[in-house]
Amino acid sequence: MATWASEGIILKRNNWGETDKTLTIFTRQRGKVRVLAKGVRRVHSRRAPNIELFNHSKLFFHESKETNILSEADTVTSFNNLKSDLNKISYAYRIAEVIDHFFPEATDSAGLFELILDCLETMDASGDSISIRLTSTAAELKLLAHAGFRPQLFVCSKCSRALIEQTHLLSPEHGGLIDRGCNGEMTLSKPVSVEAIKLLRFLMDSPWEEVVKLRVSESVSKEVDQALSFYLEYILEEKLRSTNFINKVESL
Numbered sequence: 001m002a003t004w005a006s007e008g009i010i011l012k013r014n015n016w017g018e019t020d021k022t023l024t025i026f027t028r029q030r031g032k033v034r035v036l037a038k039g040v041r042r043v044h045s046r047r048a049p050n051i052e053l054f055n056h057s058k059l060f061f062h063e064s065k066e067t068n069i070l071s072e073a074d075t076v077t078s079f080n081n082l083k084s085d086l087n088k089i090s091y092a093y094r095i096a097e098v099i100d101h102f103f104p105e106a107t108d109s110a111g112l113f114e115l116i117l118d119c120l121e122t123m124d125a126s127g128d129s130i131s132i133r134l135t136s137t138a139a140e141l142k143l144l145a146h147a148g149f150r151p152q153l154f155v156c157s158k159c160s161r162a163l164i165e166q167t168h169l170l171s172p173e174h175g176g177l178i179d180r181g182c183n184g185e186m187t188l189s190k191p192v193s194v195e196a197i198k199l200l201r202f203l204m205d206s207p208w209e210e211v212v213k214l215r216v217s218e219s220v221s222k223e224v225d226q227a228l229s230f231y232l233e234y235i236l237e238e239k240l241r242s243t244n245f246i247n248k249v250e251s252l
């Protein structure tokens with residue numbers, strides 16, 4: 001049996017059999033992988049604390065024809081601030097869900113591992129709910145770009161004319177913003193305000209340290225979050241399960 005090692009971030013965990021779990025992990029070496037972690041639900045499992053959800057860990061695998069089996073795990077970063085804050089957890093779920101939907105196993109992972117790690121580190125260190133929401137939106141925009149769905153936010157996605165400073169429509173069907181003149185009756189779109197358009201443009205290309213320094217209103221941060229969820233759900237052709245969770249946590 002071949003063995004391999006990689007840093008990885010735990011994105012999803014499911015119980016398997018009596019004492020095992022299957023894990024979805026985003027690894028630095030091989031992108032997303034599904035692995036079997038045997039015996040980790042036993043009370044005294046040595047590996048269990050190192051494969052908690054969202055952990056960044058150093059991982060060792062046995063590889064057979066059918067599956068990868070986790071043999072060892074050591075935590076690099078456990079993101080304890082994130083794990084003790086329901087609001088942060090709900091947005092980390094969103095990021096994990098988007099990654100799981102967009103990127104197949106063994107995809108080219110160049111740059112993606114760092115993106116996910118930077119996003120979790122930023123969320124872990126974030127102090128307020130607006131920063132956490134903006135970090136999530138920035139990550140979603142960057143993930144869309146990685147997956148080949150970078151939204152066009154600077155010119156009309158349909159007629160390519162420059163967008164004047166006013167409310168425009170976000171149209172996943174056309175791949176970004178469209179002006180009102182180009183909005184046919186059949187187009188599924190969502191209006192986005194001038195302030196929200198500027199915020200989306202900023203979040204798409206700014207480094208994390210600038211994202212967390214932003215001071216914007218609660219309402220515009222929610223507007224970009226909702227616009228992007230709408231955009232993602234159209235492309236993924238399904239509802240994001242994390243949205244309900246985020247809404248529930250925010251209503252507490």
Ligand SMILES: [Zn+2]
Pocket residue numbers: 156157158159160161178179181182
């Ligand atoms: Zn147009």
